[in-house]
Amino acid sequence: MRIDVVTVFPDYLAALDLSLIGKARQAGLLDLRVHDLRDWTTDRHRTVDDTPFGGGAGMVMRPDVWGTAIDAVSGDPGEGGAHLVIPTPSGEVFTQRHAEALSHESHLVIACGRYEGIDARVAEHYRGAGTRVSELSIGDYVLNGGEVAALVMIEAVGRLLPGVVGNPESLVEESHGAAGLLEYPVYTKPPSWREHPVPEELVSGHHARIARWRRDRALERTAARREDLIARLEVATLDKHDLATLARWGWSVVDGALRRDGAGDDRGRRDSSARAI
Ligand code: JET
Numbered sequence: 001m002r003i004d005v006v007t008v009f010p011d012y013l014a015a016l017d018l019s020l021i022g023k024a025r026q027a028g029l030l031d032l033r034v035h036d037l038r039d040w041t042t043d044r045h046r047t048v049d050d051t052p053f054g055g056g057a058g059m060v061m062r063p064d065v066w067g068t069a070i071d072a073v074s075g076d077p078g079e080g081g082a083h084l085v086i087p088t089p090s091g092e093v094f095t096q097r098h099a100e101a102l103s104h105e106s107h108l109v110i111a112c113g114r115y116e117g118i119d120a121r122v123a124e125h126y127r128g129a130g131t132r133v134s135e136l137s138i139g140d141y142v143l144n145g146g147e148v149a150a151l152v153m154i155e156a157v158g159r160l161l162p163g164v165v166g167n168p169e170s171l172v173e174e175s176h177g178a179a180g181l182l183e184y185p186v187y188t189k190p191p192s193w194r195e196h197p198v199p200e201e202l203v204s205g206h207h208a209r210i211a212r213w214r215r216d217r218a219l220e221r222t223a224a225r226r227e228d229l230i231a232r233l234e235v236a237t238l239d240k241h242d243l244a245t246l247a248r249w250g251w252s253v254v255d256g257a258l259r260r261d262g263a264g265d266d267r268g269r270r271d272s273s274a275r276a277i
Contacts (some may be wrong), residue, residue, distance in 0.1 A: 002031040004073040007112040010034045012147035024164040040069040062120035082107040083132040085147030103160035112146030114245035182221045183213040216245050223249035
């Protein structure tokens with residue numbers, strides 16, 4: 001896969017020389033190129049922004065500079081063309097599903113905005129020209145620019161590329177987790193640390209008991225922290241024991257879907273500050 005990142009702060013992406021992604025680059029699995037947007041300016045001051053039409057605070061990034069830059073790094077549109085990714089707090093929320101879809105692309109161009117954002121005609125123009133354009137948010141908070149969001153997306157996508165993660169088993173286990181639950185807690189040696197023993201189920205050597213314990217902890221964690229994920233679970237994928245565990249957290253099946261019972265009350269809901277989950 002090739003990824004071109006365009007930014008006014010190319011040094012921000014230096015972290016991509018390190019660790020797993022750095023190794024993937026050295027191994028030739030990932031062709032990652034970071035560009036300075038100012039290389040495509042034409043004025044003496046290398047200007048990339050201007051004041052917003054309609055007024056208001058801050059500056060907006062100029063479409064002409066961005067257009068020249070994106071055209072230069074996107075390659076031949078005849079060869080399928082690059083997929084343009086724009087990190088923005090106004091985008092769809094980036095999830096593992098987006099990471100998987102992007103990992104099947106051959107060329108990504110990531111445009112990192114700053115200030116109040118990039119002139120909206122840039123995304124509009126490339127969409128109109130048949131380029132796939134994804135405006136993606138890494139969460140509901142505001143950053144000073146798209147660089148950190150680009151790092152997040154490159155790491156999430158990069159580790160899915162064939163050969164990048166040493167043990168593909170860890171990806172398989174994760175996609176089980178992608179059954180829509182948070183991961184269960186994990187433990188290693190020593191078996192007791194500062195009076196905290198490892199749960200006895202995990203040292204029992206009894207495979208079915210371990211699997212059941214992990215499933216229950218995943219269900220409980222998800223119920224305590226992510227009601228949105230529980231509400232989206234496919235009821236057909238849950239067994240009797242799962243439903244009993246969820247019932248203790250106030251969830252029951254109504255018309256084939258999971259519902260939290262007791263409108264507004266806290267029945268069955270454990271407080272995470274009162275009990276480890
Ligand atoms: C972000 C991403 O803050 C985030 O992204 C960076 C950012 C900051 C300011 C402007 C901006 O413009 C992008 C744009 O796109 C069309 O104009 C991007 C927060 N969560 N995820």
